Amino acid sequence: MTKERTQVADVDRSLYDFTKSEEGYERYADGLTPDIVRAISAKKDEPQWMLDLRLKALDEYHRRPMATNWGPSIAGLDLDHISTYVSPKTKQASSWDDVPADIKDTFERLGIPEAERESLAGVGAQYDSEIVYHNMREEVAKQGVVYTTIEDALHDPKWEPVVHEYFGTLIPMTDHKFAALHYAVWSGGSFVYVPAGVSLDYPLQSYFRLNAQGAGQFEHTLIIVEPGANLHFIEGCSAPKYYEANLHAGAVELFVKDGARLRYSTIENWSKNMYNLNTKRATVGADAKMEWVSGSFGSHVSYLYPTTILAGDRSSCEFTGITFSGATQDLDTGCKVILNGRDTTASVSTKSISKDGGINTFRSSVVVGRHADNARCTVSCQSLMLDNISRSDTIPAMDVRNPTASVGHEATIGRISDDTILYLMSRGCSEQEARTLVVNGFANPVSKELPMEYAVEMNNLIKLEMEGAIG
Amino acid sequence: MTSQAADARYVEIPAHTVREEPIVVAVDTDKGEVADTGVMVRAGATVSIVVAAGGTNAAATTSASLLRVIAEEGANVTITEVVGIGSSQQHLESVGVDADDDAHVEVRQYALGGGTVAFGTAVSLSGDRARANVGLRYFADGKDHLDVNHVVRQRGKNTIAHVRENGILDDAAEKALRATIDLVHGARGSKGDEAESVLVFGDDVVNKTVPVILCDEDDVQGNHGATIGTVGPEQMDYLADRGLSRKDAEALFVRALFEDAIINAPEAHAHDVAVRQAERVLGAEVAHDFDASVQLAEDEEA
Structure with missing residues (x-):
């Protein structure tokens, strides 16, 4: 029979769509108040500057109106009915045996421990608002690599000043309303420091699982790759499907110093009730290279535009992305590249697939600054339409302010030929x-x-x- | 509704006729003139429409031309717009076209510089198999501002749209171009493509380009492309071998653009606007060189 021959039948749908009970979890009240922000900060026993930053961000969040002229509608997102902090009653473990059985089972089903054993230099696993597992291979730690949570870094006298120096500088809280929200209630995420000249043979991976219903996840990832160092960081995310809105408003700040290389890979498979309003940004030093690999498959609505600032001369960036939008999904994705250094190069290649009424919007922004002599940038965007009830739009913008720059763009939209x-x-x-x-x-x-x-x-x-x- | 334009007019081209003389809309930007023109091109008729907007005065004026065209089934419409204004002037140039089944619309635009020029073009390919070619050539220098908005909506089945923009920016000129191919639900079998090529010569140029494809139908093809840069090293090497400096090479590109505008100006007003701007940018000798070559070609043809 034809059905038996399709590979589709082999896929286990329960891989992502399973839920665990929240019984016994610590869950803060829905909505956003100074008390909630203070409670999150107090629970983490943070330095005063971080609490001040959170409260300032909260003011910024309330001050800014919700954008009404951007991308897919987020009218279904009601922050008054979102809990910004949900935590399982467990401490962070460095052995999977110490992780509560139901949470361990979740990550086992997602294949994280197996991947760690086989091919990763370190793993962080976040469940709702807190990291529940964190571990790194000993030989990697011996090289001076730091892979921990931001919370732990803030409690380490050696790293607290580093976090203070970098945190929130690349993505300011004034960037947009959801950046402000993020800084008010951030929890979990990763802090990675790769010393100069150190090259990791295996990737580090953080996996974010949002299990709670009607909740938000606001992890912050801060990665510093010192001169001449080399890192591959993998980010995975998923959630089970509920019938009320969930929110993901994380922030990723990447500092790639002179001559360094960072590859940041993401496979996002949020459930289709998720509003994925994530912000990612990298600044790249002289002769350094930033590589993004991004797959967006889940969420109800996404606003996702990883940004690369090519600040140093001869720095470069590659962005490779795919977005798959199916029924009930409206995914607004793309990237931004700002070429400021001389002889910088950027290459953007994206694909999108729309089916079952799914909507894809590809947006890109290429800005070539006045001093970016001989900057080179190419953008390629291909969109595939699988039926006539879906939609695909491409909206690339180019702003070139240097006469020696060369910028090329091409896009195609079509269907599979008969x-x-x-x-x-x-x-x-x-x-x-x-x-x-x-x-x-x-x-x-x-x-x-x-x-x-x-x-x-x-x-x-x-x-x-x-x-x-x-x- | 009463038109606000002093010289508003309505022209109708009877079905299955060919109008030999073009409809001319001449806007004297020195006087801040405003024109509002409606043209009904009945089924199977053929017409050429020319909009020439130009001036030289230092006086700051605002002028405008709005042209609305309905092209019925099988109509053929050619629209030529030539705009070249004074450095203190601003001009708003708008064209809207609705094309029915099998209608063919050709829009040729020349933006030859001046203070602030806004070019708005909206073409709706409402009928099945309707076609549109929209071509813009532009030059901006000094502190010119050029703002272009091209929108082609493909609503009928098997429609075809080609949009081409090709320009040169020098000095501290600023240009923003938005070009949209909108493949509306139901436009099965339609193809739309758009491409822009920009040569940037000036150190303080600001070039903004936003080519958009909106696609709400699967059985369609949409493409767009943009290249932004200066004269390539290979081209420069080739020209250097022939004794040309970078400046000479850049001047060649500018001359080619103005020559094209002068040669293709279909009547006297448009021709005058193109020659006047060529004189300003390239000098009278070069501008009249073009003129002489046009005259020679016409004489030979005669």
């Missing part, structure tokens, strides 16, 4: 297999940039999303 499907069917594929094959091929330039287990996860997600694409 000839291609017919050809594959004539060789024994069912129509669904043929379409899945073509979509996988379309996504291949992105999946080949991912670590193997993530490439497999991405291909599985595509198969999962393709189920029911026919008829």
